[in-house]
Amino acid sequence: QVAIKVEVGSREAIKTVYSPSHKVDVNRHGDHRAVVGYEDTNIRPNTDFQLFWGTEPRGELGFNLMTYNDAQDGDGGYFLLLLSPGAWTGDDRVVQKDVVLVLDTSGSMAGEKLEQARRALKFCVANLNHGDRFEVVRFSTEAEAMFGKLQDASQENRRRANVFVDGLKPIGGTAIEDALLLALKPLAGRSEKDRPYMLIFLTDGLPTIGNTDEKTILANVTKAMGESSVRVFSFGIGTDINTHLLDTLAEKTRAISQYVLPSEDIEVKVSSFYSKISSPVLAGLSLEADGPVRLSKLYPAALPDLFRGDQLVVTGRYGGSGSVPISIKGSVNGKDQRITHPGEFAAAGKAVDQSFIPQLWATRRVGYLLDEIRLRGENPELRDEVATLARRYGIVTPYTSYLIVEDEKRRNVPQEMRVMRPEADAAGRGRAQESYRSLMQAKSGSEAVAGAKATEALKRAYAPAPAAQTADGLARVGAAGKMPTDAAARIEREAVERAAAQESRFVQGRTFYRNGDMWVDQRVSELTRAKRVRVPFASSEYFDLLRRHPEAQSWLALGTKVTLLLDSTIYEISD
Template identity: 25%
Template sequence: MFVKLPLWLYLVSVCYFSFPYLSLASQDAYLNRTITNEADEITQGLISYQINSQHKQMFALDTQVEMTVSGLVNRVTVKQIFNNVEDSWIHAKYIFPLPENSAVDGMNLLIGDRVIEGVIKPKQQAKQQFEQAKQQGKQASLVSQQRTNVFTTQLANIGPLQQVTVEITYLQTISYQDGLFSLRFPLVVVPRYRPDFQRSTFSETKELISPMLDPLNVQRNTEGQNASASHKVSIHIDIDGGFDITKLSSPFHDIQQHQNGRKTNVSLQGKVPLDRDFVLQWQTSVGDEVAATVFFQTGKTYQDKANADVNLDQPKDIYAMAMLFPPTLTSKAQQQISRELILVIDTSGSMAGESIIQAKQALNIALTALKPNDSFNIIEFNSSVSALFSDAKPANSVYLQEAKRFIGSLNADGGTEMAPALDRALTSSINANAKAGSLRQVIFMTDGAVSNEAQLFEQISYQLQDSRLFTVGIGSAPNSHFMTRAARVGRGTFTYIGKSEEVEQKISQLLTKISQPILTDVELYNLDGSVPDYWPAQIDDVYQSDPATVSFKMPADQLQPVIISGHINGQYWQQQLDFNQGRAAVGIDLLWANTQITALELSQSHANRQKVAKQVEALAMLYHLVSSQTSLLAVDVTPVNPHHPDKSEHQLATLLPAGWQASASQQGVLPQTATASRLWLLIGMSLLALTLLYGLWLKGLLPAQRLILNSAE
């Protein structure tokens, strides 16, 4: 016998029992829509293609990285070897990460015994010529920049059972911070969050997403291949830093080393997965004796071959890179000034797991460094933004205790809406009653997993005012493109924390050195008072243990010493750099041009966007560099594929960065730590279900109603 239920209770019970299935269905629909409708998905370390409507993938058989460090310059060759395991011709596309300061200047496509050298061309022209070569049945390769640290390579007409090798070469400068020389090589492209661009008043940018790779698919798709080599890398490094190395380590990987005087050879112990960035750090016997050094080069790396005879008698330019080590000073008590410290923490879903633990630990350490005359506030953001206080509060025991409780309650979930968080930190939360002369500093802790970097750079530049923005990269593979450039625009520094054991040391070092800049108002000029062509145009403040690095150019017939000057503790200071005491180096012109390109792109806005694009293209063409406006193209002149079918190119997943978490339902795709769109989708479907049920109830067509009517009869 059935009991007649009220309509509202009947509908609630039906929705209650159907909710899990409705939720899963809406999630699947949302995720499928996200992936299939996105034209700019990115994959890493593998080639994907389509044959007869069947989606397949070809894994890298081998990835080899060779580095040669000379002083402050690192020349790198990245070699990736792929195999066409099919008995038909294919086109392919894959992606790879590089350091954000890499100057990519070379690419070779190796097919069998042939070596096809890449040539720099304007981006659209290179793309058109690649597509033309593909249709003509020619073998070709195209390397393009998506971000300064994300590049794509397209391959055309790879023969049946043919092996293909792509070599990418670039230069980068070695970092020196907190007494350590270090280089960082990214091994994984972090999945990027896509914000709601329509809500932003700043420029939009090209979207990038990266679905996660299901480890089970790796095993299934590497059957018949060397599965153990898939998505793994070997690294070998030769270091000649100019001084004896006293201490060398890699915090995240096991290495083996062999030292021979000033030279040191380093390599990984076997191959490692492409799931977290490789970092190598070393100290030298330089100690506190060296105040400054200069590296220089005469002429360009890539001479203009077409006009070689015309330029033969013309004087060549000198390209130089100056590195200034500030003197070690002990801050005096009377020199300490009050600070307004704004701590911003990313609590989005991409921070789940080890990253949020590190970030919360960093916040607690930052609180202990506050002094009684300081003020502070904490801002957390995911899909929305919330602040502990409406504005900065004094660093007393009452407010500090409240802050610790706030930190303890933080969890990682939701989207990565950085724009509102930056707005809150740089403008909305400014304390109008702050002490005169106080130093306002914003420490932004995040993994930087966003795709709208250009929009955020423009926002920071517009809203910074008198604040200083310091970025702290959290996790195994933070988006260094965003973190480094955001700190540059914000006139601060970037600190990378890769594991929990580093948090206390690095946060303490950061807070100590930013409490008082060592060298301010830094300028560069020639001995005769003229100003060389140097970049960045606005040299950053110099903090304890951090050097100032400046790239500049001058005519060889006007070669003279340069002066770096500034203020230390309010007193004028200068240092003279003589070229006869400098060291010759290779590729300094590429680093100078790359630094200028970075400065130009950071100055980009709605008003000057086209002008900047033309300037970047001209500079990159002149110095043979891949940029946002240029690409490397290699085309074999002889057609080899008589059928040259046009096959679609599809993109697959990348390895999940070490320490990231993903639910079972999200395995194999990007975790959508997004806005409330999924919730609205669920609500909409729930309302639709309720409407249908209500219509059936009015007509008496529900199963329970029929049974009740039958029993009554």
């Protein structure tokens, strides 16, 4: 068992608190004190604990920038930006919003599902803020709005909403397009174009009434939204849902979609989420850097709104270097806000300490690329980039491990130089291929939900997780909430177990994989024709190599058998 407790105190307001190495729990006690905790069992504590925190003397938006630039490629450096308003932002800074709660009341929602959903909607109604407006829409074979327009969140209107929710009955089909268009209808009467408009959309089924084609539904919904600041937060209940429809809606509106598995409680999932987004403090965010620095490939690609108590972690690439102003732009209750901080972007070779930054960026980019494959189909460029990034940064999932194995087989990489062990039998290779194909082809069912949850976990990774932890999390996803009748759960779980068995280490910006009893630098598989030199462990040649390449100390510390690339030469260390 491992337990860590860190108490942070400051005379200035503590805004950002972040650990790239461990999944920590942060409890804030006012503006000036935070308690950070970590606890786990049955683990090997082989990773240093890292914790960063930042203060803001003026009590404004917390802003912390870190960069990494080891000059290893020609695309510039990597950056990580932490943004946080803190947990104690005054009510005058909370953005007033419009909320439309949309609930599926088709026949398939009968029983405990509808009871949990009722409680979830009541929680959302109870936690509306002063100045908010709201509407409630229920849908089955047809859609029905409770008020017919947005109403103030008064006590009387909340009481009426609770009565309406209590009276909902499960019957009929699933008219998803009608429900979404009805939920967007109040947009036409609004004068505040920049006021956030949130749809909390709960459904447990595929569209069966009216338009059922996802592309047509998306086109009509997009047209209805127009230029308004709409966010569609979807909750797919169970697995008989169109994940492509829900995920694309979320993607188009800077929101997220979540999936409630059969073993999970709808009320807990929705209320926990709504607590986080109930108090926006800066809407319509954008990021820009002035001067000679160019930002690119940001993740999240479209910045979400910033909420009280939230912390936004932005990663990206940059070109150029130097001290430049960085501006965060957004709006608060219709008024444009621009917050500018100085930023220091390191030149090539001048920032090599925080190697977790490129690994986190690569994790998120792999998630976005896999999501692109899942939602819009694959092509050779996408496959190759996923395989390259996953291999380079140790991002091991059932989907990436399959692509790495296929990539190395296609390039005829010698067995001893491969970073991933190919499956030992044809059945194993077939299962891995089936897992990847399900990611590309399944839109509904447990395979589709597993794929959606897996790519979302990568896209929104808070910190770079070790391969084994990533695989363990995906194993729980693959089990699809204890659905023993679905063979996909078994296929996914077996694929994850194979991926987890592939041991890897990310050390000082490089990933090493264990191939037999040898630790192999992933860069070796990219330069198979490089000059090869054998060096006996602890020999005079070995220590001479260390003197010439002191940066290799941490890599050679992996063991007595290491194969690595230094100055275009492959060195094979063996005892």
